[in-house]
Amino acid sequence: MIKVLYDIEQLLSAKGKETGICRVSLEVLKELNQRPGYEVYPLVTIKDKGAAEYLKNKGLENLVDRTVYLPYLKKTTKCYNWRQKIKSALLMRCFGERYKQEIDKYDEYVSIFSPISDIVYDSHVHTKIFVHDLIPIKFPEFTSAKFAEKYKKWMANLRADEVFCISHSTRMDFFAERPDYDERKVKVVYLAADAKFKPTSSPDIREKYGIKTKKYFLAVSELTERKNFEHLVKAFLRFLDNSKTEDISLAIIGVKRAGYEALNRLVAEQKSYQDKIVLTGFVADEDMAALYSQAEVFIYPSLYEGFGLPVLEAMQCGTAVVCSDNSSLPEVGGEAVQYISGHDEAETARVLSELYYNDTLKEKLQIQGLEQAKYFSWKRSVDEIFK
Numbered sequence: 001m002i003k004v005l006y007d008i009e010q011l012l013s014a015k016g017k018e019t020g021i022c023r024v025s026l027e028v029l030k031e032l033n034q035r036p037g038y039e040v041y042p043l044v045t046i047k048d049k050g051a052a053e054y055l056k057n058k059g060l061e062n063l064v065d066r067t068v069y070l071p072y073l074k075k076t077t078k079c080y081n082w083r084q085k086i087k088s089a090l091l092m093r094c095f096g097e098r099y100k101q102e103i104d105k106y107d108e109y110v111s112i113f114s115p116i117s118d119i120v121y122d123s124h125v126h127t128k129i130f131v132h133d134l135i136p137i138k139f140p141e142f143t144s145a146k147f148a149e150k151y152k153k154w155m156a157n158l159r160a161d162e163v164f165c166i167s168h169s170t171r172m173d174f175f176a177e178r179p180d181y182d183e184r185k186v187k188v189v190y191l192a193a194d195a196k197f198k199p200t201s202s203p204d205i206r207e208k209y210g211i212k213t214k215k216y217f218l219a220v221s222e223l224t225e226r227k228n229f230e231h232l233v234k235a236f237l238r239f240l241d242n243s244k245t246e247d248i249s250l251a252i253i254g255v256k257r258a259g260y261e262a263l264n265r266l267v268a269e270q271k272s273y274q275d276k277i278v279l280t281g282f283v284a285d286e287d288m289a290a291l292y293s294q295a296e297v298f299i300y301p302s303l304y305e306g307f308g309l310p311v312l313e314a315m316q317c318g319t320a321v322v323c324s325d326n327s328s329l330p331e332v333g334g335e336a337v338q339y340i341s342g343h344d345e346a347e348t349a350r351v352l353s354e355l356y357y358n359d360t361l362k363e364k365l366q367i368q369g370l371e372q373a374k375y376f377s378w379k380r381s382v383d384e385i386f387k
Contacts, residue, residue, distance in 0.1 A: 001039050002386075004032065005068060005106040005125065008042045010113050012054055020222070021132055023309065024166075024191055025112035026058065031382040033060060038386065041066045041106065045074045070099055073117050099123075110385075115154045127160040128385065130189075133306030134173035135226065142226040142303075152177075164189040164385060166307040167328035189384045190331075191307050192376040194285070199318040202290035209280045209291070215248040216278075217352065218295035218319070220288075220310040221302065223252070223260040223279070228301040228324070228342050230263055233270075233277060235301075235348035240273060243353055248296065251278045253288075292317035297355045297362070300324065301342045308332045312376055315369030320362045322351055334375075336368035 011025050033040050042063050044051045052064045103109065103123040109116070111129045120127060136143045136151035143151075155177050163186045165171035171188050175181065206216070217236065221227045229252055236250045252263075267277045283291065292298060298314035300323035308329045314321050315336060323329050324342035333339070338355065340348050355362050 002037060002108065003039050003041060003106045004108045004110055005041050005043050005103065006032070007109075007111045007114055008051065008054075009045060009074065012044065012046075012051060020309070021113045021130075023194075024130070024132075027192065027194060027378050028110075028112060028382060028385070030058070030060070031378045032386065033063065035382065035386065039066070041068050043068050043070065043073075043109075045070055045072065068102070070102065073099060073119065074114065108386075111160075115157065116160060121159055126162075128162045128164065129158065129160040130164045130166065131155075131158075131170060131174050132166055133170050133304075134177055135304055135306070137177055138173060139226070139304060142224065161185065162187065166191055167305075167331050169328040169331065170306045187384065189381050190376055191309055191312070192378040192381055193309065193313040193316045193373065194378075196285065197289050197292065197313045197316045200289040200293045202287070202294070205287060205290040205294060208287070209251065209253075209283065210278050211249050211251050212275055213247050213249040215296050216251045216294075217248065218251050218253070218291060218298050218314075219300065220253045220292075220298070220313075221300070222257045223254045223263055224257040225262070226303050227254070228303050230266055231342060231345060231348065232299055232301045233263070233266055235345045235352065236277070237270065237273060238345055238349035239352045239356070240276065242349065243356070245356070248356065249276045249278055251280060251291070251295070253280045253283045253291065255282045288313070289317055292319050295319050297322055297352065299348075299352070300329070301340065301348065302326075302329070303342055305329055311337065312373055316373040318366050318370050320355055320365035321369055322348075322355065332376075334372045336365065336372035338365060 006029060011022055029040065032038055040063055042051060042055065044067060051067050055061065055063050099119045100123045103120055103125050106125050109120050109125045109127045113130060116127055116129060136148045140148035165174055165186060165188050168188055171186060174186060219229060219232055223229060267279060270277060292314050298319045298321045300308060300311050302308065302324050304327045306328060311321055311323050311329060311332045321333060321337040322340060323333055323337050325339035326342065338351055340351055
């Protein structure tokens with residue numbers, strides 16, 4: 001039996017509202033928990049974060065009694081100023097040997113996002129870590145200077161036995177930052193969409209989220225500058241002005257992050273079309289499949305991605321997809337989506353108009369998207385991680 005110590009700290013921080021990396025962490029954990037020959041031991045470093053309740057809520061009751069608590073372990077990874085370095089050194093001295101003995105009881109250590117402590121690296125356990133993107137390094141303007149510097153140090157200190165990049169695009173970016181890394185240790189593992197994302201009908205879903213028109217375009221992601229939703233709103237307004245149609249809205253689903261204020265101001269300024277642009281905030285998973293499925297078109301104008309999970313979720317729900325042609329997105333969409341530059345509002349408006357009026361093209365993309373989505377599965381991903 002292979003014993004896997006699995007870091008769930010990031011999951012607990014999500015407080016049940018998993019998006020992006022946290023969604024990946026949960027899906028890999030669920031799939032691994034079903035795998036014969038493996039025993040999963042969730043790792044937490046803060047005792048009062050509600051690990052037992054979280055695992056029960058996610059149908060992972062069997063992992064509650066296996067949860068491993070190693071306080072201060074994460075603090076040994078924080079070495080970004082002299083105070084943290086001194087504290088980390090003291091913690092290593094106090095807990096290092098004891099924690100190594102505990103960690104040596106396991107065969108593998110998995111982190112879906114968080115940096116790995118030197119205590120873990122210096123033990124005998126086989127280490128595996130995901131690299132989702134290098135955006136804080138490639139595009140520091142999309143994050144804080146402090147986080148960009150921290151992320152760069154994470155990458156510099158990374159020495160896992162296996163590194164899993166979530167696209168070939170991310171793998172190329174990784175080697176641009178770490179040309180010294182052994183290529184044999186760095187692999188591509190694609191993400192997948194949960195099986196609950198499938199064509200779904202729900203007559204009341206529009207009313208529930210304040211969508212007043214019969215038809216709607218949909219966008220889903222965190223509301224940050226990089227997701228390029230201001231561009232989308234401006235392109236949608238062009239579409240409305242050009243088409244003069246009144247039976248369609250733009251619904252944007254996502255939690256508010258840094259940069260949300262500019263988008264909110266832009267929407268507030270559109271007095272004539274304010275009821276045609278809906279910012280829903282966070283939407284629970286149980287409603288997402290219906291929102292994807294009933295949208296006329298799903299649009300993802302992101303300026304850069306490590307993977308682009310919402311594109312896959314939309315295709316799996318049978319919705320026609322429009323997305324940017326940069327970074328990893330062509331790997332996810334293949335030939336099943338309509339691509340845009342993400343910089344030309346007239347182009348985006350034209351594509352929206354084309355799909356709004358051309359049912360044949362829209363249906364073609366729907367069929368192709370469903371086929372493309374079959375290429376991705378969590379079973380296949382976990383097979384790659386634990387083969």
